[in-house]
Amino acid sequence: MRPANPELKELVVEASRALACLDAARLEELALSCQALTRARSSEDTGEREHLARQAREAKADMAVFARVLEATRSNLNVMKRLRDLRAGRLEYTERQARGGAGAGFPSTGGAKSRGRWGEAAEGGHGDH
Amino acid sequence: MGTINSALLLTKGALDADQAALSVVANNVANANTPGYTVEVPDWKQNQPINVDGIQVGDGVTETGSTSQRDRVLEERLDQQQQLASASSSRLTALNSIQALFTPDSGSASSTAGDIGSDITSFFDSFSSLESNPTDNALREQVLSSASTLAGDFSSAANSLNVQSASLDQDASGVVSQVNSLTSAIAQLNTQIQSTSPDADAGTLEDQRQQDLSQLSQLIGINQVTTENNGLSITTTSGQLLVSEGQNFQLTTGTVNGATDFFLGGADITSELATGGGQLGGYLTARDVDIPSALSALDQLAYGISTSVNAQNNSGTDYDGKAGTAANPLYIFNEPTAVAGSAANMTAIMTNPNQIAAAGAGDGTGDNSNAVAMYNLGQEPLGAPTTTFSLTQNLDSATPVNGTATGNVEVYDTLGKSYQATVTYTQQGANTWGYSVALPAAAFTSGVSTPVTGTITFSAAGNPIQIEPTGAANPETVGTTTGDVSSVPLSFTGLANGAADLNIGWNLLAANGTSTISQSAQASAQTGQSQNGFAGSQTPIDSYSNFVSTLGATVSEVQTENTAQNASVTQLQTQNNALSSVNLNDEAAAMSTLESSYQAASQVFTLLNTVMASALNLGDQTAVS
Numbered sequence: 001m002r003p004a005n006p007e008l009k010e011l012v013v014e015a016s017r018a019l020a021c022l023d024a025a026r027l028e029e030l031a032l033s034c035q036a037l038t039r040a041r042s043s044e045d046t047g048e049r050e051h052l053a054r055q056a057r058e059a060k061a062d063m064a065v066f067a068r069v070l071e072a073t074r075s076n077l078n079v080m081k082r083l084r085d086l087r088a089g090r091l092e093y094t095e096r097q098a099r100g101g102a103g104a105g106f107p108s109t110g111g112a113k114s115r116g117r118w119g120e121a122a123e124g125g126h127g128d129h
Numbered sequence: 130m131g132t133i134n135s136a137l138l139l140t141k142g143a144l145d146a147d148q149a150a151l152s153v154v155a156n157n158v159a160n161a162n163t164p165g166y167t168v169e170v171p172d173w174k175q176n177q178p179i180n181v182d183g184i185q186v187g188d189g190v191t192e193t194g195s196t197s198q199r200d201r202v203l204e205e206r207l208d209q210q211q212q213l214a215s216a217s218s219s220r221l222t223a224l225n226s227i228q229a230l231f232t233p234d235s236g237s238a239s240s241t242a243g244d245i246g247s248d249i250t251s252f253f254d255s256f257s258s259l260e261s262n263p264t265d266n267a268l269r270e271q272v273l274s275s276a277s278t279l280a281g282d283f284s285s286a287a288n289s290l291n292v293q294s295a296s297l298d299q300d301a302s303g304v305v306s307q308v309n310s311l312t313s314a315i316a317q318l319n320t321q322i323q324s325t326s327p328d329a330d331a332g333t334l335e336d337q338r339q340q341d342l343s344q345l346s347q348l349i350g351i352n353q354v355t356t357e358n359n360g361l362s363i364t365t366t367s368g369q370l371l372v373s374e375g376q377n378f379q380l381t382t383g384t385v386n387g388a389t390d391f392f393l394g395g396a397d398i399t400s401e402l403a404t405g406g407g408q409l410g411g412y413l414t415a416r417d418v419d420i421p422s423a424l425s426a427l428d429q430l431a432y433g434i435s436t437s438v439n440a441q442n443n444s445g446t447d448y449d450g451k452a453g454t455a456a457n458p459l460y461i462f463n464e465p466t467a468v469a470g471s472a473a474n475m476t477a478i479m480t481n482p483n484q485i486a487a488a489g490a491g492d493g494t495g496d497n498s499n500a501v502a503m504y505n506l507g508q509e510p511l512g513a514p515t516t517t518f519s520l521t522q523n524l525d526s527a528t529p530v531n532g533t534a535t536g537n538v539e540v541y542d543t544l545g546k547s548y549q550a551t552v553t554y555t556q557q558g559a560n561t562w563g564y565s566v567a568l569p570a571a572a573f574t575s576g577v578s579t580p581v582t583g584t585i586t587f588s589a590a591g592n593p594i595q596i597e598p599t600g601a602a603n604p605e606t607v608g609t610t611t612g613d614v615s616s617v618p619l620s621f622t623g624l625a626n627g628a629a630d631l632n633i634g635w636n637l638l639a640a641n642g643t644s645t646i647s648q649s650a651q652a653s654a655q656t657g658q659s660q661n662g663f664a665g666s667q668t669p670i671d672s673y674s675n676f677v678s679t680l681g682a683t684v685s686e687v688q689t690e691n692t693a694q695n696a697s698v699t700q701l702q703t704q705n706n707a708l709s710s711v712n713l714n715d716e717a718a719a720m721s722t723l724e725s726s727y728q729a730a731s732q733v734f735t736l737l738n739t740v741m742a743s744a745l746n747l748g749d750q751t752a753v754s
């Protein structure tokens with residue numbers, strides 16, 4: 001059973017877990033909860049502030065985990081965006097890039113035609129859009 | 130506490146909401162900072178690279194085209210993350226074992242490595258007790274008993290670390306046969322696939338190859354390069370070739386400096402494999418970085434305690450009214466000759482409690498001034514006194530009689546204070562030089578510097594062959610055979626800060642027997658110096674606490690890395706599963722889920738960060754990025 005008053009640490013851990021599972025609905029729910037927490041943080045009650053400070057100290061390590069998972073998610077999102085662009089034909093490699101020339105690893109956009117086997121594959125693979 | 134608690138209660142709804150079954154990794158994320166939780170490592174999906182005409186392209190993006198080629202983008206990303214996760218996972222296991230060594234076991238009747246902190250306190254406190262009654266035999270016995278416990282636990286800790294290192298060495302060696310077996314299988318599959326493609330579908334063979342690649346990428350960090358007709362070449366992450374289409378290159382092992390090194394094509398690639406990822410990378414990082422780092426910290430502490438305590442005790446007067454001598458020093462611990470190995474070799478060698486020199490030099494047995502000084506060693510920054518130094522120096526043979534040359538070296542006393550020692554050489558005649566080694570006058574209680582003097586005689590070839598300290602009965606031969614000497618004895622007493630006498634050997638010969646000092650027709654010059662003392666910055670107990678907390682921080686950091694890497698793999702697998710369908714709607718939905726999850730998580734992070742920064746009143750954010 002969960003404690004009656006969930007701790008900040010628990011909230012952070014739940015956010016990391018939801019992000020690992022890509023549970024967007026839960027993350028949005030947590031975001032709404034956090035907004036309420038943000039509004040409450042300006043409390044004048046010293047006891048409340050000390051209580052929150054203690055919770056914040058206890059949650060620091062888990063916050064670091066959350067930050068790293070968020071960072072990994074951003075990288076994954078970048079990969080997926082490039083995959084989508086590739087799929088949509090907005091992004092192709094030139095042979096020079098493929099062979100490690102200037103700009104290798106950073107494909108051009110806008111449908112520039114590539115050559116040889118690479119270009120053939122690119123054109124042949126875009127029949128569904 | 131109405132407001133904040135009410136706000137927290139709002140979150141309870143979210144936390145209590147029904148959840149789909151969570152993956153193993155998601156649970157690992159949730160328990161990243163739960164003490165004692167054992168991380169579970171799931172099996173990961175295989176992967177394949179992104180290449181064009183045998184050349185690997187940039188940052189994981191590959192050619193457009195068929196569905197299978199598209200998936201390779203994800204598989205490449207999965208591969209990278211999996212290699213990192215495997216490395217951090219195996220390193221984390223090793224680090225947890227190291228950390229467990231230094232965790233006090235309150236239930237254990239016998240003292241263990243985890244008790245070193247309390248051992249240090251008990252040892253120095255035993256001198257505090259002795260101060261009150263320096264002639265009490267029971268209190269003297271207590272000093273020796275606590276010294277024995279302290280030395281035993283240091284030695285036990287170092288030996289356990291060495292055992293762990295040997296175990297990691299064995300684990301790492303065990304990976305090699307698996308790697309070779311897999312690369313051999315992949316090479317054979319390459320041949321079969323290439324003979325089948327492009328005229329027929331080699332799907333089953335490719336599946337098998339993918340499976341092997343998946344296993345291989347968990348073992349070591351690899352890059353994959355596709356070649357003609359679906360062939361494949363594999364390199365380590367630093368570029369050494371493991372498979373070239375139908376040919377594989379075997380990893381071999383060899384012993385270098387007592388540890389297993391790894392070779393490919395005759396080249397030692399151990400350090401490259403350590404940073405390359407996979408299980409082997411984790412094992413090697415733990416073996417070659419984490420354990421040596423822990424041993425080094427323990428060695429430095431053991432060396433500092435042993436040398437300082439020995440020097441202090443040796444400078445006092447024991448219960449029988451005796452002072453320590455070069456032949457019979459009053460050492461409590463075996464005197465280490467070098468920092469490395471000091472912890473493993475630490476032993477309490479004193480067995481006669483009467484030899485504890487509670488009294489100061491020249492004082493009667495009822496005096497306690499040296500016991501006070503030894504207690505104070507535990508309360509002050511722990512340095513290590515200089516016991517040897519050497520100067521790399523040439524003396525100009527053309528120097529006229531009474532002409533001089535100088536050399537300098539910084540030396541440290543038992544309290545970690547440093548002094549500039551100046552050596553003045555005076556030409557006395559053909560091949561004969563007088564030496565005078567002095568510390569600054571301010572170093573002494575008397576305010577007067579009394580140099581240590583003598584003469585050095587050189588051979589015609591310019592090497593020192595004889596020394597004669599002032600007051601010595603006869604000159605001594607410099608050399609390495611029995612009866613010869615290799616160093617000049619120097620002693621400085623009455624230091625103003627109360628540190629024990631400085632007894633230093635000035636090495637005229639290096640470890641390999643070659644001369645450090647020479648005479649030739651070239652100009653007099655000092656070109657180098659070395660000594661083995663160091664200044665203290667922390668008390669012994671603070672130094673140990675710092676070691677333990679640094680170790681804990683490393684464990685925490687690697688655990689965070691491992692958790693994030695595993696979470697990343699979970700996300701990618703979710704995406705990969707969605708993309709395994711060619712349904713574009715599914716693909717779009719998967720992308721949308723990733724994007725909205727990231728955006729919502731960013732918002733949660735920003736809000737939490739604001740709350741925490743405000744609560745901690747730090748004034749700045751705790752965000753990592």
